[in-house]
Amino acid sequence: MSFTYQTRETRRPFGCSPSLLALSVAMAFTPALSFAAAVNSDDTIVVEESATPGDEGQDQDYSVKTTTTGTKMLLVQRDIPQSVSVISQQRMKDQELNSIEEVLDNTTGVSVSRIDSHRTNIFSRGFFVSNFAFDDMPTFLDDRWNFGDTAGDTAIFESIEVVRGAAGLMSGTGNPSAYVNMVRKHADSREFKGSASATYGSWDKQRYVLDLQAPLTESGDVRGRVIAGYQDNDSWLERNHYRKKFITGVVDADITDSTTLSLAYDYQKSEEDSPTWGGFPSLWSDGSRTDFRREFNTAADWTYSNEDTSRVFANLTQRFDNGWEAKVNAMHAETNFDSRLMYIDGFPDKNTGLYNGALYQGAWGGWNRGERKQDSVDAFVRGGYELFGRQHQIMFGGSYSRQRNNYDNSYPVTDNYGLMDVGNIHNYDGKLAYPEWSDWALYQRDIIRQKSLYTATRLSLADPLNLILGVRWTEWSAHYNLERKPDETRDSKFDDVTPYAGLVYDINDEWSAYASYTSIFQPTSKRNANSEFLDPTTGKSYEAGVKGDWFNTRLTATLAVFRTEQDKVAVSTGQTIPGSGGQTAYKSVDGTVSKGVEFEINGALTDRWQLTFGASRYIAEDDDGVAVNPEQPRTTAKLFTRYQLPMLPELAVGGGVRWQNKTWQDIAGPNGDTRIKQGGYAVVDLFSRYQVTKNFALQANLNNLFDKEYYDYLGTYGVYGAPRNFSVSGTYNF
Known part of the structure; x- marks a missing residue:
């Protein structure tokens, strides 16, 4: 018997129309939209735009109909019993989201912490996001080192998928924060076509992207695609300059009517001059808060940070007559960084700007080089089967990955244990004497392996009720040396x-309710005072909610509540590992709980109106009631x-706002x-695009419209968020 997966059909809305529902939500939270609706309340345009969207606008939708993220089975979001956000190519284009970190900064339930000019940490539900994947091939991120992962350019991606909460079924290690999957573009055109874009913006930003597709054989069974780009810009920081170049090439071949082979290569290189390592001191020596200008750069003129990444992908898909398919994915990735940095530590005098001879306060330097190599392979089979007269789905497979990390370090040699004098910080301009550097020394080596076997099935218990059951076995091992001790190795x-379980009940044609459970198994790179890896974090994650789906999945909504319970969570001891060169020692704590609620509505309210609105609220505390992060x-x-204006269809206008409540951090x-705080704030952006001709469009983006000043990072040092900035771009499609 053959099995074909069907997406949900478009049906007449039950009760109120989704357009009215979505509009009501938007009006409740956005006074500007409410005002616009009130002004136009007598216009016939409102009546016309409340009609059910057709299919003609789908190529410009913010929604993506189906995804395999979360379960590896092809499902609409309504059938996935977890909170999922899929950021489409069109959404990235409209907001000018050119890097992974910019996408995640605009994703529901995700927060971005820019800890200096070139490093970004991502959090969700109170915890660090360490699971990044490329076409579901996971890469483990270590927050101590910067390989430029979050700076990856989005021009090469079709969409970016975010599963919030534990996703152990997909990644093996069930990080309780989120699982981020980048879906690469493919060569899917059987005729020559392409696009070219050029952008100019604030701080002399220049960006160029070329995307070409063409058949490589007369039949079009073999197709090629090349995407290349270059970006060069200063920043709001003095003396700071950034440039990157990237290229990806992909060949997709229909070997037979049922067999497809895809080969791809990605490369990106970035270079930054005078990058910060951390930020400016948060406190003066009298304990009062500092107030440096936003453009103040603590880096020395001789500092830099360079990263390069290359990835090779291979994918073989075999489809069978009964509707089943088998896939084999493989990836080899190599990433390198070379960074010569310095940071200003301690608490200078407010009046003189001097450190007044305070011990271990001033400028510290570090020259670090790192290499990460990863080899991964994943193979699985999925399809449908009949049992007790009903149709079900199943997938099963296995994966293996090996990640090798190497880090070397050199430090300034001075008369004061490597400390460099910056003089009066009020007059600091980066002209710090170039120091003598120590010999290169091995800092850290480790090899991390993961082996996994997994399976999941979607059981149709009744017409309105489906149950997803899954399980994954993971073996995680590490072979590593102690910091600065190349001859002493250890193994973990x-x-x-x-296990994974999720139940989905269809309330009616538009709404469904769901509940899910998964356990947490998250190995950590954190080490204790003896430089031993801590035991993996374990726990349980629960989620329940309702989901809406209208217009054949062109508009979706989710309302979810969640609770995550964790033991053996790595927490800083405030001490250093002896002989590690300052590496922080951690300990494990039990009883950490994160609980909260999330909401998102995304997609086409009408054929002319696209909207994404999401909100999240959580509380994360340890066993003693102390806030986590x-x-x-x-x-x-x-x-x-x-x-898109009906009276001038060539013109599209829009914008957005990002709001967060207050944050704080207790520091020594x-x-x-001392507790330092950042009050709640909102950042407002504007957008407009004009279709000059059928093939050529102009777009303008204005970010941080009201030039809101805020801290992007809180700690012993502070980092400002970006001030008001703009970009203007032109795109030609052919």
Whole structure:
């Protein structure tokens, strides 16, 4: 018997129309939209735009109909019993989201912490996001080192998928924050076509992207695609300059009517001059808060940070007559960084700008080089089967990955244990004497392996009721040396069985309710005072909610509540590992709980109106009721919308707002423990695009319209968020 997956059909809305529902939500949270609706309340345009969207606008939708993320089975979002956000190519284009970090900064339930000019940490539900994947091939991120992962250019991606909460079924290690999957573009055109774009913006930003597709054989069974780009810009920081170049090439071949082979190569290189390592001191020596100008750059003129990444992908898909298919994915990736940096530490005098001879306060330098190599292979089979007269789905497979990390270090040699004098910080301009550097020394080596077997099935228990059951076995092992001790090696090995269960009940044609459970198994790179890897974090993650789906999945909505319970969570001891060169020692704590609620509506309100609106609220505390990562916002709301004017269809206008509540961080200040705060704030953006001709369009983006000043990072040092900036771009399609 053959099996074909069917997406949900378009049906007449039950009760109120989704357009009215979505509009009501938007009006409730966005006074500007409410005002616009009131002004136009007598216009016939409102009546026309409340009609059910057709299919003609789908190529410009913010929604993506189906995804395999979360379960590896091809499903609409309504059938996935977890919170999922899919950021489409059109959404990235409208907001000018050119890097992974910019996408995640505009994703519901995700917060971005820019800890200096070139490093970004991502958090969700109170915890660090370490699971990044490329076409579901996971890469483990270590927050101590910068390989430029979050700076990856989005021009090569079709969409970016974010599963919030534990996703152990997909990644093996069930990080309780989120699982981020980048879906690459393919060569899917059987005729020559392409696009070219050029952008100019604030701080002399220049960006150029070329995307070409063509058949490589007369039949079009073999197709090729090349995407290349270059970007060069200063920043709002003095003396700071950034440039990157990237290229990807992909060949997709229909070997037979049922067999497809895809080969791809990605490369990106970035170079930054005078990057910061951290930011400016948060406190003066009297304990009061500093207030440096936003353009103040603490880096020396001789600092730089360079990263390059290359990835090779291979994918073989075999489809069978009964509707089943088998896939084999393989990836080899190599990433390198070379960074010569310095940071200003301590608490200078407010009046003189000097450190007044305070011990271990001033400028510290570090020259670090790192290499990460990863080899991964994943093979699985999925399809449908009949049992008890009903149709069901199943997938099963296995994966293996090996990640090798190498880090070397050199440090300044001075008369004061490597400390460099910056003089009066009020007059600091980066002209710091170039130091003598120590000999290169091995800092860290490790090899991390993961082996997994997994399976999941979607059981149709009744017409309105489906149950997803899954399980994954993972073996995680590490072979590593102690910091600065190349001849002393150790081994760690853990294994775990991660169950997954999700129940989805269709209330009616538009709404469904769901509940899900999965366990957590998250190995960590954190080490204790003996430089031993801590035991993996374990726990349980629960989620329940309702989902809406209208217009054949062109508009979706999710309302979810969640609870995550964790033991053996790595927490800083405030001490250093002996002989490690300052590496922080961690300990494990039990009883950490994160709980909250999330909401998102995304897609086409009408054929002319696209909207994404999401909000999240959570509380994360340890067993003693102490807040976990309080520098991350507990409440966030994010909106972006685009509307095509009916009286001038060539013109699209829109914009958005990102709001978060207050954050804080307790630090060791000059007068003892000190709490530093960032009040709640909103950042407003505007957008417009004009279709000059059928093939040529002009677009303008204005970010941080009201030039809101805020801290992007809180700690012993501070980092400002970007001030008001603009970009203008032109795109020609052919």
